[in-house]
Amino acid sequence: MKKKDLPEKLYDLIPSQATMYMMVKYSLHKNLVQIPTSFSVDREIDFDLLKQAFNIEIARNDSLRLRFVKQDKKIKQYFLPEYHVDDIPVLHFANKAEQDAFFSKDVKRPVLFLKETFRIYFYRTDGVGNGLYFNTTHLTMDAMGIVIMYFDMLSIYKALRSGSEMPAPLEPYEKYIQEEFMRLADQRRMARHIDFYKKYFLKGGEPMYAGVHGPAFLEKTRKKKKNPTLRVPNAYNPLYDKCELLVQDIDAQDAKKIFDYCMENKLAPESLLQFGLRTYCSAANGRTPDVFMMSMCSKRASNKEKHMGGCIAQPLQLRTILPETMTFREAMDEMTFTRTQLFRHSQFPYPFALQISRDLYNFSATQGPACMMFSWIPIPLGEMLPFKLDFQAYNLEHYFSPLYVISHPDPRTNGIRINYMYRVKLSTEADIRALHENAVKVILAGIDNPDCTLGALLDQVRVAQH
Amino acid sequence: MLERLANIISEYSDIPAEEITEATNIRTDLGLNSLELVNMAVAIEDEFAVEIPDREALGIETVGDTLALIARYASAD
Structure with missing residues (x-):
């Protein structure tokens, strides 16, 4: 033009x-x-x-x-x-x-x-x-x-x-675009975000990559780079971004247990799903308590933002360090608190937050501690329209992250549908099936007995064999 | 102070500002999720020029609780 x-x-x-x-x-x-x-x-x-x-x-x-x-x-x-x-x-x-x-x-x-x-x-x-x-x-x-x-x-x-x-x-x-530029120009607010993220990334030390596929990739990278203490491999290499899609469902009965527990305990359904997924990743990586994932935040909180098109979502960097002695109830409280802190700083641009972690730990462009990108789309169940709606996502066949989890309530079944788009260079279909099956298992076990420990839940996980 | 707070709350919920009272329950009457609650809390902090610690914000039940917290942290500044 x-x-x-x-x-x-x-x-x-x-x-x-x-x-x-x-x-x-x-x-x-x-x-x-x-x-x-x-x-x-x-x-x-x-x-x-x-x-x-x-x-x-x-x-x-x-x-x-x-x-x-x-x-x-x-x-x-x-x-x-x-x-x-x-x-x-x-x-x-x-x-x-x-x-x-x-x-x-x-x-x-x-x-x-x-x-x-x-x-x-x-x-x-x-x-x-x-x-x-x-x-x-x-x-x-x-x-x-x-x-x-x-x-x-x-x-x-x-x-x-x-x-x-x-x-x-x-x-x-x-x-919204005009207001966003005004927010970015607010130096006082930006300084508070920067201060939060510096403390957030330093707390707990350098993060650890806990891929759903287990420690083999990290161990291979350690040998290649002759660095036995490396904690974050280059899982984000764009050369190996080919993906397959596996779609799994949580049935209506189990989904109801999840939604009911959330309602009674003031929890977000996505935080339960994140708990289940991170527990499997922990089990697959020597029961590490330190799991890092990206959580896509819609940022649509006000009525205006909920009635507007456009691209405003961005990833939040959800790191949880949960010791095995913690109970399920305590773990959900801790996850909720971490999510709350990140929501408070959700207006801070992701590229800036990413750069803070890269500067602190010298990560290269292809290194990243997040084992997955998680997304929850809150599609209304049942009541919005007088007919059954079938919502479908499609496999992009390539993605920048090792695993992309897109989850949503399913209006066809009143269950929960989870789309797992995984990099085939890193994970197998068996890894993803095991991830889903065990994530749901620990979520339901936690709901049945919220005072059980994470250690007891980890004991129930069956990691895919390689 | 209630009117200013009610105006902000109505930007995040389906309840008109004039129907919001001190007894309005933030969690059960407004039906807000965690993202909405936190963003509303940030908007409230901006309006009243206060900073409320996250753990205290999570414990808020009613509009009255919110007003009390605002008053406490406004006088502490």
Whole structure:
């Protein structure tokens, strides 16, 4: 685009977007930071009406009007005033396998954000339902942004069908971007964040990488680098980012136990899942009490943030050092406290927090102590819409982290669905099956007897054999 | 002080500011999750120029408790 054609208001990327840009810039696989999802419903959809709903959504949701341009070697962004999509392909699949094959192929094709920001298809799948597939660059939307968009579109569709009132307007992402730059300029606040993170990373000393695959990779790296005390290997090497996807479910009965326990004890469901996963990683690595994972934080807390599109999520660095003498109840309190502290500093950009840890421990660009990236998408169960909704994530086939765990309540079953996208260079399918099975086992055992110790729970874990 | 606090709380919950009283239970009446509670706490700290320790913030039950904590830490500064 010529300089004279550029709009007046050009913005830099905010840190959440810049994090995504850095991931794709230094990756060999440019589809790494897009979010391909679909939803289907168990009844007929008037696709002409749904297309109309999507065009209304474009006018309401300014993140769909975001465009990017390279200027003076920097990526900048601006908002289009309006546009209209005339043609959305309506595909027909004979069965789910055909549907999955088609969209799995689309997932491999990068959404090159300087040229397009999303791809959208409508579809009918015999015996399954009718739906929408949407593959977007993460620079315009995070997972919660997509869920908000889907629910807003379906509310618009319902209003168009029934002639009822449109849902309340969405909040502008552009305003959030402006406020974010004001927060970054607040030196006093930034100094408090820096002070917190320095203390946080120093407490407990240098972290230890406790991969779900066990200690073999760390031991191999120690031999290669002739450093027997190395604690963090280069598990983030972009050369070995090929992934497979394994989808596992927690059934409705067990999910209810988890949700009920959370309600009674003022806990977040994701903290129980994180507890289960980190307990397996501990068991797989000589029962180390020190486990480090990244926890994707939606950062959508206020009503405005919960009714807005855009990319604002960023990873928080969740490190928990839990001795075996601690009880399950005490461990959940400690995890909640750590999460609370990190939430308090969730506005501090992830790249800055990462740099603090790198400076303290001399980590290279491919070294990182986090054994996984964990994400929880709080899809509402049951009550939001009068029909069954099937929400699906797709395998990117490449990812920057050793393991990406995407979990969410499953509206089809009232259970919990967990998508495990794992680097095949590091982990096997057996590792991931063992991770899931044992994570659920220790969570339920802890719920049944919250005074049992972590040591007793670790005794119950059966680590995958290599 | 209650009115200022109620305005902030209504930005995070579905309850209009005018319906929030000292007896309103932060956890059960507002239905907020941990992220929402902490971000609301940060907004409250900014509004009243106080800093409330994390462990004390976790113990808050009602709007009245919150006002008491604000008053305690505002006078300590």
